[in-house]
Amino acid sequence: MAIQDIRNYTGQITQENPQIRIRLNEELHPRWAHCDMISRYLGHLTGTLDLEKLEKSEVAELGDSVNYVANELLENAIKERSGGSIEICSGAKGHTVTLVVSNRIEAAKSEKFKASLQKLFDGESSLEEKFFATMEHNEAHPEAKVSGLGFLTMMIHHGADLSWRFESGEPAHPGRVSVSARLTASVF
Amino acid sequence: MEFTTDNAKIWLDTYKKTVFLTGTFRLSNDQYDNMTLILNDSLAAIPAGLTIDLTGLELLNSSGINVIAKFVIGVRNGKGTDLTIHGSKEIPWQGKSLPNLKKLFPALNLVID
Numbered sequence: 001m002a003i004q005d006i007r008n009y010t011g012q013i014t015q016e017n018p019q020i021r022i023r024l025n026e027e028l029h030p031r032w033a034h035c036d037m038i039s040r041y042l043g044h045l046t047g048t049l050d051l052e053k054l055e056k057s058e059v060a061e062l063g064d065s066v067n068y069v070a071n072e073l074l075e076n077a078i079k080e081r082s083g084g085s086i087e088i089c090s091g092a093k094g095h096t097v098t099l100v101v102s103n104r105i106e107a108a109k110s111e112k113f114k115a116s117l118q119k120l121f122d123g124e125s126s127l128e129e130k131f132f133a134t135m136e137h138n139e140a141h142p143e144a145k146v147s148g149l150g151f152l153t154m155m156i157h158h159g160a161d162l163s164w165r166f167e168s169g170e171p172a173h174p175g176r177v178s179v180s181a182r183l184t185a186s187v188f
Numbered sequence: 189m190e191f192t193t194d195n196a197k198i199w200l201d202t203y204k205k206t207v208f209l210t211g212t213f214r215l216s217n218d219q220y221d222n223m224t225l226i227l228n229d230s231l232a233a234i235p236a237g238l239t240i241d242l243t244g245l246e247l248l249n250s251s252g253i254n255v256i257a258k259f260v261i262g263v264r265n266g267k268g269t270d271l272t273i274h275g276s277k278e279i280p281w282q283g284k285s286l287p288n289l290k291k292l293f294p295a296l297n298l299v300i301d
Contacts, residue, residue, distance in 0.1 A: 036195070036214045036247075064280035071214060072250055079216075135292065138254055139261040147217055147254035157284040 018089035018100070019049055025085045035074035042090055042099070043067030049092035054185050062185045065158040066090070066097055069181045072150045073101040080113065082106040082174040095185040102178035110166055110175055117164060120151060131156055154181060189229060191222040196245075198223055200230045205237050210244035217251045227259045236270050242286070243276040253285055257292060264293040272297040 022038060024030040046063035054062070070088065077086045084104035091098050105113065120130065131152045138144055154160040161182040169175030190199030196211030207230045213223070231238055240256075248256075256273075263271050273289060275282040277300055290298045 032214075032216060036212060061280050067247070068249075068281055071247075075214075075216070075249065131288070132292065135254065135257040136261060139258040139265075142258070145217060147251050149250040149254050153250045153253060153285070157281070 018091045020045060020090040021087065022089075023085050023087045026083060030078060030081070030086050032075070032078055035071050035078060038088065039067050039069075039071035039074060042070045042088070045090070046092075046097060049090070049097060051092045051097070051185075052094050054095060058185045062095075062097060062183060065160070065183045066099065069154050069158055069160050069183060070099055070101070072154055073099060073179055073181060076150060076179070077101050077103040080105050080109055080177070082109065084174070097183045099181045099183070100178055102176055104169075104174040105166075105177045106174045107169065110168075110177060113177065114166065116148075117151075127152060127155055158183060189226055189233075191226055198226050200226060200233065202233065204239070205234045206239040206241050208241045208244065212247040213245065213252045214247060214249040215251065217254070220251055220255045223252070223255050224259070227255070228262075231259075231263065231269070237272075238269070239272040239274055241274045242282060243274055243279075245282075246279060248281065248285075257289065260289050260293045260296060264295070270297070272299060275300040277301060 024034060043063040043066045046066050047059045081103040082105055086103045089100045134148045138147060163180045165178040167176045196213045198209045200207050263269050275286045286298060286300060290296050
């Protein structure tokens with residue numbers, strides 16, 4: 001995947017007709033504890049989505065991935081948000097669950113985010129090589145403030161097909177970033 | 189030697205030479221210092237034959253995976269320490285994530301049952 005896909009992938013983001021839509025409004029003061037609560041809830045609800053027939057164990061495994069990925073996306077949203085609401089949508093088709101998390105983001109943070117994605121997908125190394133290189137780097141640099149493992153673990157451990165949409169804003173009105181994760185039972 | 193949150197606990201059982209992690213660790217990166225401290229202190233107390241028991245660890249976020257991975261790399265770089273990580277087949281994320289620790293440190297004794 002290359003950086004241009006981040007823009008081209010927008011067609012796959014499906015916020016229009018989700019089966020579940022949760023909005024954390026500014027008045028709630030969205031915070032870290034909400035991530036775990038909501039992602040567990042979404043994980044538990046996986047079996048009630050409009051999925052094609054799966055074995056009970058497959059639903060449980062898919063729910064575990066929904067729980068993990070939703071938590072990671074919400075943690076990112078809490079860290080990166082510039083006020084306003086955080087919205088998380090979930091829906092299913094076939095054997096795939098799609099999660100979309102969106103939040104407001106300032107222009108400077110948005111550019112930094114895009115640069116980190118560029119780094120994630122650039123170069124010759126595979127995602128797995130980058131995953132191990134990141135862990136080695138983190139051990140050698142314990143002062144690092146971020147692990148850099150979130151998207152890598154979503155993709156490598158949970159088979160998440162990720163895409164991003166950035167909507168530009170104005171100085172007084174930050175833009176918005178939406179991150180989509182597609183999780184398919186058959187990839188396990 | 190222990191650290192507890194609302195949802196999780198980590199402690200060293202010196203008699204069993206085992207660090208137990210239970211519950212859900214979904215802290216922010218800078219909140220994991222206590223876990224790192226307990227792991228490192230446990231290794232200092234039991235430099236050979238230490239076990240990290242994750243069979244009660246239901247959920248761990250990527251920042252927590254980072255802490256465990258850094259610890260394993262640190263043990264590997266120290267050379268010669270006999271380290272065991274014990275996971276559970278009943279907890280789906282462990283089957284997906286823990287085998288990578290073995291790739292980081294091939295001498296690691298990884299048990300998932």
